[in-house]
Amino acid sequence: TSSARPMKETVALPLVKDIMVKKVATTRAGVSVDDAARTIIKDRFNHLPVVDDEKRLIGIITAWDVSKAVALSKRDSLDMVMTKNVVTVGPDDPVDLAVRLLEKHNISALPVIDHDRKVLGIVTAECLSKLLARGPVQ
Amino acid sequence: TSSARPMKETVALPLVKDIMVKKVATTRAGVSVDDAARTIIKDRFNHLPVVDDEKRLIGIITAWDVSKAVALSKRDSLDMVMTKNVVTVGPDDPVDLAVRLLEKHNISALPVIDHDRKVLGIVTAECLSKLLARGPVQ
Ligand SMILES: C[S@@+](CC[C@H](N)C(=O)[O-])C[C@H]1O[C@@H](n2cnc3c(N)ncnc32)[C@H](O)[C@@H]1O
Numbered sequence: 001t002s003s004a005r006p007m008k009e010t011v012a013l014p015l016v017k018d019i020m021v022k023k024v025a026t027t028r029a030g031v032s033v034d035d036a037a038r039t040i041i042k043d044r045f046n047h048l049p050v051v052d053d054e055k056r057l058i059g060i061i062t063a064w065d066v067s068k069a070v071a072l073s074k075r076d077s078l079d080m081v082m083t084k085n086v087v088t089v090g091p092d093d094p095v096d097l098a099v100r101l102l103e104k105h106n107i108s109a110l111p112v113i114d115h116d117r118k119v120l121g122i123v124t125a126e127c128l129s130k131l132l133a134r135g136p137v138q
Numbered sequence: 139t140s141s142a143r144p145m146k147e148t149v150a151l152p153l154v155k156d157i158m159v160k161k162v163a164t165t166r167a168g169v170s171v172d173d174a175a176r177t178i179i180k181d182r183f184n185h186l187p188v189v190d191d192e193k194r195l196i197g198i199i200t201a202w203d204v205s206k207a208v209a210l211s212k213r214d215s216l217d218m219v220m221t222k223n224v225v226t227v228g229p230d231d232p233v234d235l236a237v238r239l240l241e242k243h244n245i246s247a248l249p250v251i252d253h254d255r256k257v258l259g260i261v262t263a264e265c266l267s268k269l270l271a272r273g274p275v276q
Contacts, residue, residue: 013270033208034208034209034211037205037206037208037209038209040202040205040209041202041205041206041209044244046184046201046202046246062201063184063200063201063202063204063205064178064179064184064201066201066204066205066208067175067178067179067201067204067205068175068179069208070171070172070175070204070207070208070213071172071175071176071178071179072179073172075208095270096270096271099267099268099270099271100271102264102267102268103267103268103271106182108184108246108263108264124263125246125262125263125264125266125267126240126244126246126263128263128266128267128270129237129240129241129263129266129267129270130237130240130241131270132151132233132234132237132266132267132269132270133234133237133238133241
């Protein structure tokens with residue numbers, strides 16, 4: 001019908017640290033794709049940051065990358081399928097930067113890292129879309 | 139720091155049909171998980187509605203479900219891994235309903251169907267989070 005009746009809401013965009021998911025599982029580049037898939041399923045999460053021995057971010061593997069490994073029959077090691085150029089944000093970045101980065105790079109999550117590239121959390125399109133529902137944020 | 143400086147924006151939430159992705163690939167329940175993975179990768183999309191011979195929605199398979207199939211070594215047929223109880227919306231539903239359904243069910247996409255269960259499009263957390271960036275929508 002033509003009575004579209006859009007709902008008006010005021011949304012105050014907070015900082016990344018206010019909305020990021022803090023408990024985020026990570027994995028290592030040496031594990032198999034099947035191992036990474038098991039971690040993704042256990043946590044009911046789509047994105048798995050890949051870290052080195054010092055727990056610094058070196059890549060990301062998503063359920064989509066697991067599908068890619070299956071499609072290409074390359075399931076031996078994450079190194080072949082993970083994304084190494086990871087787009088990230090800092091905890092004190094405004095959420096609207098995260099929104100713009102997701103849109104610009106056509107991705108669905110950004111690891112949140114500190115100055116030492118240690119993973120503090122992750123911000124996903126799902127976290128962000130929830131802000132639309134929540135209405136005014138303090 | 140304490141100077142959080144949240145950005146205030148007015149977002150008018152439109153209808154599902156205004157923001158849904160219209161070109162959506164679908165698949166059949168009889169194909170293998172590897173075939174579904176290839177379709178997911180080809181279209182660079184995370185969610186694949188599963189339809190019957192009359193093109194009516196009967197399930198959904200996502201990159202996450204492909205990971206599940208890999209984790210459980212069950213890659214023979216979609217029927218084992220697809221989700222059959224699909225949460226959907228209609229084209230004339232308000233976007234805030236879609237947001238609430240995604241949040242409530244912890245999912246990242248909703249097929250948009252007509253009264254005959256034919257798939258018209260899909261609305262994803264990624265579509266929705268873009269609304270935050272776009273600012274006021276007419
Ligand atoms: C519970 S989510 C967890 C991962 C992540 N939150 C996401 O949405 O991709 C993954 C499961 O949700 C299912 N799913 C996705 N969209 C759905 C929908 N519209 N209705 C019902 N189940 C859905 C998938 O089939 C998959 O088994």
